[in-house]
Amino acid sequence: MGSESEDTVSFTVIENEKENITSLKKGRSAKILHDIIKSKITQQDYNSQKQVFETALLHHDNDTLDTYMEYINWLLEINFKGPQNDILLQVIERCLVEFNHNIRYRNDPRYLEIWLLYIDSFYMDALTEKRDMFIYLFRNKIGETLSIFYVEFSKLLFAMNRYDECYDFLMIGIQNNAMPNDLLLNSFKDFKVELEANGIVITPERNMEERNIDDMLLKYGNIKILDKNLEEILKQGPVHTMINQIRSSKLDIHVDDNDDSIQSDNKLQIFQDDWTNWETKSSKLKENKAIVTPLIPNTSIEPIKQDIKEIVKPSDKILIFNDDIGRMKPIYKTILIDGQKPQRIDYNFDLINNGADEYNLEQLLAIMKGCYRKRDTKRELDAEERPLKKPHHSGL
Template identity: 25%
Template sequence: MINDAMSSRVNSGGSTISGSSTEFSCIEADKENIQPLKQGRSANNLVKALSLNKETRKEVLARERDQFEASLDPAQLEDLDDPLDPYLKYLDWIHTNYPSGANTESGLIQLLERITHDFKDDDYYKNEVRYFKVWLEYVKFSDNPRDIFHYLYKKKIGLSLTLLYESFANFMEVEQDFKKAEELYQAGINAKARPLNRLIRAYENFKIRRAQSSQVQKRQGLGVLQNPSGGGLEKVAKLAPSRSSKAFAVFNDSEAKPSSANDGIWQHLDTIDNSRKENVIRPTSWSGEKLLQQRVPKANEPTFEVFRDDELRFPVTKIIHNPGKRTEKFDFNFDLLYADKEDEKSLMEILLLSRGVYYLAKKRKSERTFDTPSKKHTPLVDSENETKLLNSPTLTFYSRQSMKEVLQMLNQPLKETKVSTEEPPLDEGLSDFVTETITNHTPATPRKLTNDDTGMLSSPFVEEPLHSEPGKGDVLINPFDHNLQKNLLYKQSSHLLHYKDYHQSTTKREKCSILRSLLKPHAAPIMGSRQLMMEFEGETFCFTKQLGVVDKAATYLSEKSDGSVAAIKVCSPPVEWEYYILKQMEVRAPGNFIKVIDFYKFEDESYLILPYLKHGTLLDLIQLTSQSKSLKLEESMVIYLAAQLLKQISILHSISIVHANLKAENCILNLTPNTKPSYQDLKVIDFQDSIDLSLFPENVRFSAQLSANTYPPDEMWRSWRYEPDYYGLANIIHMLLFGRELGGVKASSNNFKIREDMPSYWQRELWNELFKVLLNSRDIDCEQGSPLKLLAGKFENWVNLNWSSCGLSRQLAKITEFLDDQRKRNKI
């Protein structure tokens, strides 16, 4: 029988109040897992804690923990006379219900860190005994107690308490640093720490222990012979310790002075998890793990690698043996010119084949062969002052220089036309599809054209001449032209086919209309409908909910047969451009952006399968927090999100890709609460309008009109390159800060800036620099994303320095919980 620690107490008169007793056999089986407490444990409470079954116990404890967490809400703590009291009750509850002490389930260490952190700057609690005892409990779990004691000394926590000097001195005594221990006792006595008498007694006991220890060492020294062999002085030299056989001696600074507690290195105390991060093996599943086998000795390898030129090309030769004739040797690729015995190709045809446009030229030629000649032809050149380029649905092969010469030839009278014997030089710096904007031509005299001249001049990429002159040497084109993207993709088609996640079929699916009719925006999910099931490469996907729709593309949430979920973007007609951009991002900057799972292209539709990020878009977060009374986006959290946005777009620009449609609904969240910044909580999506600058000349600029909903109809958008992404970033961050779109900007000293005034307690210097760069991107060099990289670095530095002090980990956990609740309400 053991008496309950809480049921037997001695009253003021000395009598004992007896209560119920607990059989020791009730807890005997678990005694090895019960950690002792200094104040003891209640046997009755132990029986209650250990008697419940696992599932019931888990539910009860989770419910009670939620109540304690709610009591620690800052809004409630502000009205309490003793804000520390709810924390201590929470701590007692953990001690009672988790007898095994600190583990991942109890959260004891995390709570101790919260208590010590939340009151470390409160002058009232710095010398409060209950608060300091929490520190002493926290020290027990640390691998570096000395660091914590130095931190307490630096922050002036417990300087008026005997507990600090006793604990610190005892630790130094165990470490055999008696000088430091004595200094601590003397410092506490000089500071008149309370209770002073107890500290004086502890100091006297310390001096007694130290004296006894020195006497024991002296007696041991007298009882040992200096020369055990007894051979006299001549043998002493032989007993001298032999020199170390080590190659070098380890330096030992005997004169080193211990660092003072007032050194400026203890301003921040890291968490226990972070301090152990190099010594902790992360838990992982056993599935797929491999046991290390005995290493097989490797064969001797050369100490250096012989250089091998992979790009070295040897001359192509071919030897032809003809019976009865001399053997012929050709120093060129004979098979290119004579691929078929009946069909000989010229050098120009081979060049067109290498560019992937030969079949188009043949097609136009065959079409002209069957045309019936007519006496009436539409002239290619108008007599007006402006030159207009005709649209053609096919790709033409020409360069900028040849374009000029052709136009000059067509604008001359027929009699003065001279046949050129030299071909115009090809401008290798331009792609086949880029033409220079031509304005202000001299009126040309109309002339008659032969039938073969019809359709000679065409360009699907410049629909009309631009009236504003671009910069010197710049080329203006429309990057969103469907024919342009189609021709660019045609050139890359051979590369796309090599990707394992690219699947192409000539069949039709005809599912897009069914999906749109059954799955409506903001409607509840539909589970298990046969009409919404599709099979790709043997895997069945069940479409359950529409996540978003833009023009002819809709994104759906789908569930596989194994229970995993994915987001599928369905386009009709099929669109390959976004898949191409995503694969280029994956190759050029692996691990930084959302990764394609699979892409299926059919005759009528395309299906782009992507990972599903469960916490919605930035726009959802902005709208929900603006409507919520309990959750608001704090400035520090906006800085954390802005740092991730800036970093992603800077990487995007460094690999020569422009997003061109950057807005809050195209930024998806996948929050993961952590004790340190991960910078992996946000991903940019929707690259359907993105631009790969590596496919264009270096001097290209774009002239397409951007969406008026996202970008203001200003002169600056008539010729742009990276500018839309800069303005889009400014608009998103403005929404995070103020809850509304940028709307308009005002000019000041030739610079644009936001109209809103910022509170004085905000990081004004950081925000002013950000908006100055983002709103005035035309005046800076935006190549390779260098301005955004500098901004991202400054924002990340601020986050790293203020992560703990601003409670960003707690904010992130609160936002994650809030968004998870929203998902449950919406049944996603």
């Protein structure tokens, strides 16, 4: 047994860090929190203990879920200022993925507890996403026989003012004999008291005995999981074996009576293996986010310093397009006429009247191409008038 000084908790130590301590739904132990703050665990100690858990997960031959529980609880206690580098998110999602396809753990209270921690910790500000995650658990029958699943889901639905859905899922929990019974029944009584206190009246469409999971999915399944809703899911696969289950539904579902590949024992398409996966939260965090740093006592909060990018200076490289390259500016000819305004003509008269000679446009083009040659007409006429001399043939 420890001494009295060892068991004493100094709240002065906790007081200096109170603004940095994140709350837990199950609460924190003041003794553990006091010891962690006072011991001032270094980064090396943190990494060493983390490696112990990682090694235990690799070499644990039996039930690794207990190791995950200890690992997660240690991270929650040691990182009282918030998770470092999303390590808590990564460990929780590793655990959920590892046991996601194992039927043995679907109704394990420990596994459901980690799921609820995951939803409460990383979807706290998104009620719609939280509801989607509960629907995912419901579709995959995770926590189907545990009262805490229906209680927590009903609290969320009540907060979203979805009173009919809240009633339906509490009824499903009672019908499935979820344990412990008293927890679910007390939650249902509290739900009815809240309805009466707020003057809310709901009208259930059917009796409790007629309700089943498939009916609830058809009624409340038009949420998007993996960017698909229930109607799209049902239309993608074989459905003619479900006619008796969905005949009362308003969904317009195509039925192919000639499809012989459908087995008679098929269930709703949403229970197939393709729907046992979900996109993890860590894979969605692709955008840059600000680094969360704890507040330091007795210091003022200053504005975040912005990174100043280097100003790009103009370069000497040739521009992609420039009108001035290889072109001359237009040349204008100004004509002055007495009593009139001067006229400016967009034409270079100096090319036509070049000194004593005058050229037309064809001649100018020939000069530009270097093929212009001035003909001597007088010499040509003299050559035409001069008689041709007959060749002189010498005799043999």
